[in-house]
Amino acid sequence: xxxxxxxxxxxxxxxxxxxxxxxxxxxxxxxxxxxxxxxxxxxxxxxxxxxxxxxxxxxxxxxxxxxxxxxxxxxxxxxxxxxxxxxxxxxxxxxxxxxxxxxxxxxxxxxxxxxxxxxxxxxxxxxxxxxxxxxxxxxxxxxxxxxxxxxxxxxxxxxxxxxxxxxxxxxxxxxxxxxxxxxxxxxxxxxxxxxxxxxxxxxxxxxxxxxxxxxxxxxxxxxxxxxxxxxxxxxxxxxxxxxxxxxxxxxxxxxxxxxxxxxxxxxxxxxxxxxxxxxxxxxxxxxxxxxxxxxxxxxxxxxxxxxxxxxxxx
Amino acid sequence: xxxxxxxxxxxxxxxxxxxxxxxxxxxxxxxxxxxxxxxxxxxxxxxxxxxxxxxxxxxxxxxxxxxxxxxxxxxxxxxxxxxxxxxxxxxxxxxxxxxxxxxxxxxxxxxxxxxxxxxxxxxxxxxxxxxxxxxxxxxxxxxxxxxxxxxxxxxxxxxxxxxxxxxxxxxxxxxxxxxxxxxxxxxxxxxxxxxxxxxxxxxxxxxxxxxxxxxxxxxxxxxxxxxxxxxxxxxxxxxxxxxxxxxxxxxxxxxxxxxxxxxxxxxxxxxxxxxxxxxxxxxxxxxxxxxxxxxxxxx
Numbered sequence: 001x002x003x004x005x006x007x008x009x010x011x012x013x014x015x016x017x018x019x020x021x022x023x024x025x026x027x028x029x030x031x032x033x034x035x036x037x038x039x040x041x042x043x044x045x046x047x048x049x050x051x052x053x054x055x056x057x058x059x060x061x062x063x064x065x066x067x068x069x070x071x072x073x074x075x076x077x078x079x080x081x082x083x084x085x086x087x088x089x090x091x092x093x094x095x096x097x098x099x100x101x102x103x104x105x106x107x108x109x110x111x112x113x114x115x116x117x118x119x120x121x122x123x124x125x126x127x128x129x130x131x132x133x134x135x136x137x138x139x140x141x142x143x144x145x146x147x148x149x150x151x152x153x154x155x156x157x158x159x160x161x162x163x164x165x166x167x168x169x170x171x172x173x174x175x176x177x178x179x180x181x182x183x184x185x186x187x188x189x190x191x192x193x194x195x196x197x198x199x200x201x202x203x204x205x206x207x208x209x210x211x212x213x214x215x216x217x218x219x220x221x222x223x224x225x226x227x228x229x230x231x232x233x234x235x236x237x238x239x240x241x242x243x244x245x246x247x248x249x250x251x252x253x254x255x256x257x258x259x260x261x262x263x264x265x266x267x268x269x270x271x272x273x274x275x276x277x278x279x280x281x282x283x284x285x286x287x288x289x290x291x292x293x294x295x296x297x298x299x300x301x302x303x304x305x306x307x308x309x310x311x312x313x314x
Numbered sequence: 315x316x317x318x319x320x321x322x323x324x325x326x327x328x329x330x331x332x333x334x335x336x337x338x339x340x341x342x343x344x345x346x347x348x349x350x351x352x353x354x355x356x357x358x359x360x361x362x363x364x365x366x367x368x369x370x371x372x373x374x375x376x377x378x379x380x381x382x383x384x385x386x387x388x389x390x391x392x393x394x395x396x397x398x399x400x401x402x403x404x405x406x407x408x409x410x411x412x413x414x415x416x417x418x419x420x421x422x423x424x425x426x427x428x429x430x431x432x433x434x435x436x437x438x439x440x441x442x443x444x445x446x447x448x449x450x451x452x453x454x455x456x457x458x459x460x461x462x463x464x465x466x467x468x469x470x471x472x473x474x475x476x477x478x479x480x481x482x483x484x485x486x487x488x489x490x491x492x493x494x495x496x497x498x499x500x501x502x503x504x505x506x507x508x509x510x511x512x513x514x515x516x517x518x519x520x521x522x523x524x525x526x527x528x529x530x531x532x533x534x535x536x537x538x539x540x541x542x543x544x545x546x547x548x549x550x551x552x553x554x555x556x557x558x559x560x561x562x563x564x565x566x567x568x569x570x571x572x573x574x575x576x577x578x579x580x581x582x583x584x585x586x587x588x589x590x591x592x593x594x595x596x597x598x599x600x601x602x603x604x605x606x607x608x609x610x611x612x613x
Binding site for chain 2: 014015016018019021022023026027028137138140141142143144145146149150152153157248249251252253255256259260270271273274275277279282286289290293294
């Protein structure tokens, strides 16, 4: 087990390094001279040169990469073009709202999806099972931002039940905060819920035809015990994997969803930075998000191995 | 298991090797099959419908999609403006029709590019094992960026326009194609007839083109339909956040992005373009599910 954990950790190192390389070179692809964004059009050549030197643009690219990556490892992601705020600080400031949003989305997805998946599996071809098929199809076909807009149209504009946009910190007013999080949470969690429900259904179906389930049944255990005690436990690992994948997709999904609800999180930081062409912030945020995704995958793989002792890395 | 001696809430399949989503009773299987086929037909119909709209947009459109008419801003749907007008008085119906062209153009271009590049990478990685390690670490790195994030990063660097959207999405999906093709190649190259062809001195080119490519096509075809659906969704999302096709081009994402600001006065700007995205993506997904059942029953 320890060997597996160590190996799995080591595999993430080249992936993270590659993520760093990609993020760095993407920004180098930018056509034009980045200094154009910070010097006024009538700056003298000397002023431009000073800015270039301060930004390190005079160094060759491999040196710049080494410098940049060294700084990244020390937690220095550079400074925003606007307002001179360190990138890490901007990111950490908008992180909590996004984390709350992800928690709400994931909780809604799991609470809805797993029971639906179980019922569809044990009552195959019932109306619940058939509606699951439709639910899954719509889940993968509906643009999440459009779902968000429809929810705003229905529940905010027409019914007035929930606020249409913004965020309130739960420390300040928990009930109001939750009301702000419900619609974006549904929007963000919907497609994940569809995937989790489908995986729960097929994992349960797989387990239900194993011999030990038949044994459990034939020795007279009640259905409830068989389903929740024996079957669900063994259907766990694949469901867990899909939940992990959902977490990763929530991170990128929030970029688009936050715009719908004018939600002050990581997604809006990324979108605003793209519109302002604030490259240090784009670069730093992407690096942190990709890093978080790699970590989520690591955690999923490790817990998978913990839950299912048959799984070993080789 | 309707004839089971005891009431059994869990319908066990009659044979353990029955595929997992198949129902147990014969009648159920037939009903399900018909239902499936009908859904495939529906998917095919919706996909063709969208392609026709995309191709015929210039003739279907009743107005120029870019023509502004400030006196007729935010008009509700009427005989003159079938879906109403936007905040510049542009005809929404014409913009939605032309939006289909943008989506389909981007979608098919992404499918073509990502499939060609992905197949080459996958074939090389699977057949010439020396390249496998480096190519697969490369795809791992690209796939570490979740969802449309890699595309966002590329567009942030290159600037938002339609060609860059195609490029960015192709780079995002090519690694997924490469993974699937590689897996296929790895299993096919071990088959006896391929080993026989290698042993009898067939050239690499001939073996890859004659034996490996044709036999690894099915999953790639299925995957490319899903990439088409994903690319259409992604294009809409990218345009919506301002990283995709730039305004005033009538892409569905743009229309929604601009229309969302007038949700109170003009909800039609939010409703109609979204319905078209959903029809297009739903149709293609249904078609993809059907193709998967037909071409690749193991998946």
